[in-house]
Every structure is written in C-alpha cells, then in structure tokens.
Amino acid sequence: MTGASTSRQDLPVGANPFSRRAVLAIVLIGGALLLALLWMVGTGAGMGSINDGQAQVGSKGLTGYAAMADYLERRGYALRRVRNEGALNAPGLLVLTPPPFADGKAIEKIVAAHRHTGPTLVIGPKWVESRPQADEKAVKTGWVRLSGTQAPTWKNFLDEVTVAIGPISRGQTANWRGMGISGSLPDRRAVLSGRGGDLVPLIVASDGRVLAAFLDDGGSYSGLEKLAARRPTLEVQDERLQPLIIVFEPDLLNNYGMARPQSAELAERLVRAAGVSPGGPVLFDLTLNGLGQSANLLTLAFTPPFLAATLCLLLAAVVTGWRAFLRFGPPFMPDRAIAFGKLALVANAAGLMRRSGRLHLLANPYADRARERLAQALALPxxxxxxxxxxxxxxxxxxxxxxxxxxxxxxxRLKAARGPHDLLKAARDLHALERMLIR
Known part of the structure; x- marks a missing residue:
C-alpha cells in the first residue's frame, strides 16, 4: 500500500504558535465562562427547574404561584425567591406556601422568627395534583391535573384554627368579597375556609365562610380591622410583632385564580395591607416545598466581611494576568555590550563618534585612506x-x-563639510569615484 507523503514547515525554535490577539481572546472567553460557572454555582441557576407542578412560586401549573410573583414584579415590588433558610429573616413580606403535610413546628419557627422583622402571609394548600398522561397533547412543562382535595394538617401551627373544605351551596353564587373588591372563585365544588376565635376576616365567601383573615393574637391591629372594613392601607401600631395574614382558599391567589383580574388586584391589596409599598421587598419561600439550598462557600465569599478579601484576590488575579500578557512570548536574548566581528567594531566606533559629536574629524582620515587605495590601484609611485x-x-x-x-x-568638499548631511554626501561621492576607478 502506498500513500502520498505530506510535508510541513516546522516552526523555528522559540517561535510562538499563537498570536497575542488569539491568546487574549482565549483568556477572555475562558474567564467569561469561569465567571458564568461561578455565578451558576452561587445562585443555583441551571441546577434544575423549580417548575415542578407543586403549589409554590416557581410552578406554572394551576396550583402554582408564578403568576402572582410575576404580577407583583411587574407592579414594582422587589421580589425574591428564597431557597436558603438563613435568608427568611430578611426585612419584607414573607410569603409561605407550605404543602398539606408540612411540619407545623417548622412553619411556626419561621413565622415566629420573621414577625419580628416583617409581616408574613401564609397561603394554605387545597388541591392534590397529578401529572398529565404522557400521551396528552399540548401539555407544557409544569402543568398538572387536579385529582382531588386535601386540607392542611399542620400540627403545632395555629392549632386553635380549624379548616374545612366544602362546596358552595346551590343557592349561593361562587363569589367572594372583602377589602373593597369582589370576585368569583374558579371552582365552587371545593372551597377551603377557616374559623377560630383570633381570626379577623378579610375575605369572605358568598355564604359567609372566611377565606382570608389576619390573626389578632394580642397585637394592636386596628389598621387591619379598618382595612377589613374597606380601608385601602394598613397601619400597624405594634412594631414589635408584625402582622400574620392567612389565606385559607388558595384559588384566590394561585395561577388558577389569577386568570381573573380581581385576584390580581387582591394580591396587591394584601401586600399593601401588610405594609409593603411598591419597591418594597417580597420574599417567596421555597424551603418548605423541599426546594431549599444551603449556603455555599462561593456565596459566602461575596458576602461581608469576606467580600473585602475576595475583591483583593480578584484584583491580584487581574494584575497577575496583565503582567503575564505583557510577558507573553519566548524570552528575548540580551544583546552583548560589545558584539563580535568587524562590522560590530565599525558600528560601535561609528556610534561612539556620533554620540561624541566629532563627525567632522573623520574627513581627513577618510580622504587619506581613499587616496592610498587609489594610488595603489593606479600603480602610482x-x-x-x-x-x-x-x-x-x-x-x-x-x-x-x-x-x-x-x-x-x-x-x-569633504574636508570643508561640517554638518552630518554634507559630510555623508561628500563621503558617498568620494566612495563612488573610488569604485569607478578601481574597476
């Protein structure tokens, strides 16, 4: 078997196979990818979608609250989706959407801790979701099928409050009213309501059942009482204990209910009732829904007081990279102070004469040497x-x-020349004459 041979031109020893621009592009692209990776690790982006069909803020199914979150963001509220338990005590309205069988002690712990820094809104669960069949067409990610209802059983959290699920009677319309507005429920067959001695109703159904209320547990909530009587804003007098608002009927605020404009208006009124104006923080919890994440070292690196050390390291990396970029390429061999050969000797002598400013002293010796060479070439005595x-x-x-x-x-003319230009021109003319006669 024979084949054509190929030849290649080897690079000279010490040559650089990449240009400076190519290496700079590689470094910049690699640095951008590294920063993107660090950002994804720190924020959890790209680590799996939270659109899982559950009744939580990231879900786009009927029971989720993605529509409510998107509406509040568009209305100017600073919305955060919290996946770290340590961030639940940040100032602002904390919205909890626990599943039916969540740990009541965990809910009580979160609510009790946050009420010293901000108001809390708890939305109860009702629906039992199931995933659509695989062969169903036009089904998008996160969509669910409502297969039943289940009242929450949060033992050790508001044990004095009882909840119940029941239909709206045939003689009543499936409507709700309160806080100066009214609307209709998407499904009259199963309505979740609550009752208890410390509840002050905010939203009631057409048959009088309490669908949303705030908890009057000893704090001064005269502002909320007035709000329940169609006052548009809330004035909380007890700053040591912030309000706790409970929405029993989830269809008032979930994606199922947010298809109606009255539910969107109700969502903002509840946020304003808690004392948060547009631009204020609204925190949606994801930890109770099993989507929590612990704080990682990368996140801590960009959190005070570690932020100062991180910035110093980044600055040192930039300086080191810049120095490496300037040093890019094979090292240069230093030139000898006095090079070898006649040419180097002549160049050194010429450089010395030029720097000393004595070029005119070269005229006589150059003319004498030219005369000697011509006399010898012409065989003169x-x-x-x-x-x-x-x-x-x-x-x-x-x-x-x-x-x-x-x-x-x-x-x-050579001897009379004083400037470098005249001297060089006369010497060149004399050299040309000498070459003509010697030929």
Missing part, C-alpha cells in the same frame, strides 16, 4: 607627495570620465 598623488588621480579620472568632479575637489 610611492614617492609622490599628497598633492602630486591627487593630481595624478585627477588625470586618470579625466581620461575615463571627463565630466566627473575631480578627486581633489571632492577631497576639499
């Missing part, structure tokens, strides 16, 4: 003096080139 040798060279030049400038005239 060695006994001739300088003047006689010059005239003999003039006669030899006149016999060959009558129109050429005489040798003696060139010598006088």
């Amino acid at each position: 060695s006994a001739l003096d300088v003047e006689a040798a010059g005239h003999a060279i003039d006669r030899a030049l006149a016999s060959r080139r009558p129109d050429a400038e005489p040798f003696t005239a060139l010598v006088e």
Whole structure:
C-alpha cells in the first residue's frame, strides 16, 4: 500500500504558535465562562427547574404561584425567591406556601422568627395534583391535573384554627368579597375556609365562610380591622410583632385564580395591607416545598466581611494576568555590550563618534585612506607627495570620465563639510569615484 507523503514547515525554535490577539481572546472567553460557572454555582441557576407542578412560586401549573410573583414584579415590588433558610429573616413580606403535610413546628419557627422583622402571609394548600398522561397533547412543562382535595394538617401551627373544605351551596353564587373588591372563585365544588376565635376576616365567601383573615393574637391591629372594613392601607401600631395574614382558599391567589383580574388586584391589596409599598421587598419561600439550598462557600465569599478579601484576590488575579500578557512570548536574548566581528567594531566606533559629536574629524582620515587605495590601484609611485598623488588621480579620472568632479575637489568638499548631511554626501561621492576607478 502506498500513500502520498505530506510535508510541513516546522516552526523555528522559540517561535510562538499563537498570536497575542488569539491568546487574549482565549483568556477572555475562558474567564467569561469561569465567571458564568461561578455565578451558576452561587445562585443555583441551571441546577434544575423549580417548575415542578407543586403549589409554590416557581410552578406554572394551576396550583402554582408564578403568576402572582410575576404580577407583583411587574407592579414594582422587589421580589425574591428564597431557597436558603438563613435568608427568611430578611426585612419584607414573607410569603409561605407550605404543602398539606408540612411540619407545623417548622412553619411556626419561621413565622415566629420573621414577625419580628416583617409581616408574613401564609397561603394554605387545597388541591392534590397529578401529572398529565404522557400521551396528552399540548401539555407544557409544569402543568398538572387536579385529582382531588386535601386540607392542611399542620400540627403545632395555629392549632386553635380549624379548616374545612366544602362546596358552595346551590343557592349561593361562587363569589367572594372583602377589602373593597369582589370576585368569583374558579371552582365552587371545593372551597377551603377557616374559623377560630383570633381570626379577623378579610375575605369572605358568598355564604359567609372566611377565606382570608389576619390573626389578632394580642397585637394592636386596628389598621387591619379598618382595612377589613374597606380601608385601602394598613397601619400597624405594634412594631414589635408584625402582622400574620392567612389565606385559607388558595384559588384566590394561585395561577388558577389569577386568570381573573380581581385576584390580581387582591394580591396587591394584601401586600399593601401588610405594609409593603411598591419597591418594597417580597420574599417567596421555597424551603418548605423541599426546594431549599444551603449556603455555599462561593456565596459566602461575596458576602461581608469576606467580600473585602475576595475583591483583593480578584484584583491580584487581574494584575497577575496583565503582567503575564505583557510577558507573553519566548524570552528575548540580551544583546552583548560589545558584539563580535568587524562590522560590530565599525558600528560601535561609528556610534561612539556620533554620540561624541566629532563627525567632522573623520574627513581627513577618510580622504587619506581613499587616496592610498587609489594610488595603489593606479600603480602610482610611492614617492609622490599628497598633492602630486591627487593630481595624478585627477588625470586618470579625466581620461575615463571627463565630466566627473575631480578627486581633489571632492577631497576639499569633504574636508570643508561640517554638518552630518554634507559630510555623508561628500563621503558617498568620494566612495563612488573610488569604485569607478578601481574597476
């Protein structure tokens, strides 16, 4: 078997296979990808979608609250989706959407801790979700099928409050009213309501059942009582204990109910009732729905007081990278102070004369050496003096080139020159004459 041979031109030793621009592009692209990876690790982005069909803020199914969150964001509220338990005590309205069988002690712990820093809104669960069949068409990610209802059983959280699920009677319309607005429920067959001695109703159904209320547990909530009587804003007098609002019927605020404009208006009124104005923080909890994440070292690195050390390290990395970029390529061999060879010797001597400013002193020696070389080439007697040798060279030049400038005239012009330009021109003319006669 025979094949065609290929040849390649090897790179010289010490040559760089990449240009400076190519290496700079590689470094910048690699740095951007590293920063993107660090951001994804720190924020949890790209680590799995939270659109899982549950009754939580990231879900786009009927029971989720993605529509409510999107509406509040568009209305100017600073909305955060919290996946770290340590961030639940941040100022702002905390919205909890626990599942039916969540740990009541965990809910009580979160609510009790947050009410010292901000209001809390708890939305109860009702629906039992199931995933659509695989062969169903036009089904999007996160969509669910409502297969039943289940009242929450949160033991050790608001044990004095009882909840119940029941239909709206046939003689009643499936409507709700309160806080100055009214609307309709998407499903009259199963309505979740609550009752208890410490509840002050905010939203009631057409048959009088309490669908949303705030808890009057000893704090001064006269503002909420007035709000329940159609006052648009809330004034909380007890700053030590912030309000706790409970929405028993989830269809008032979930994606199922947010298809109606009255539910969107109700969502904002509840947020304003808690004392949060547009631009204020609203925190949606994801930890109770099993989507929590612990704080990682990367997140801590960008949190005070570690942020200062991180910035110093980044600055040092930038300086090191810049120094490496300037040093890019093979090292240069230092030149010798005195190079080898006649050419280097002449160059060093010429450089010394140029820096000393004594170029005019070169005229006489250069003319004498040119006369000696011409006298030898023309076989002139060695006994001739300088003047006689010059005239003999003039006669030899006149016999060959009558129109050429005489040798003696060139010598006088060379000796009379003072500037570098005139000196160099006279020397070149003399050198050209010498080459013509020697040929």
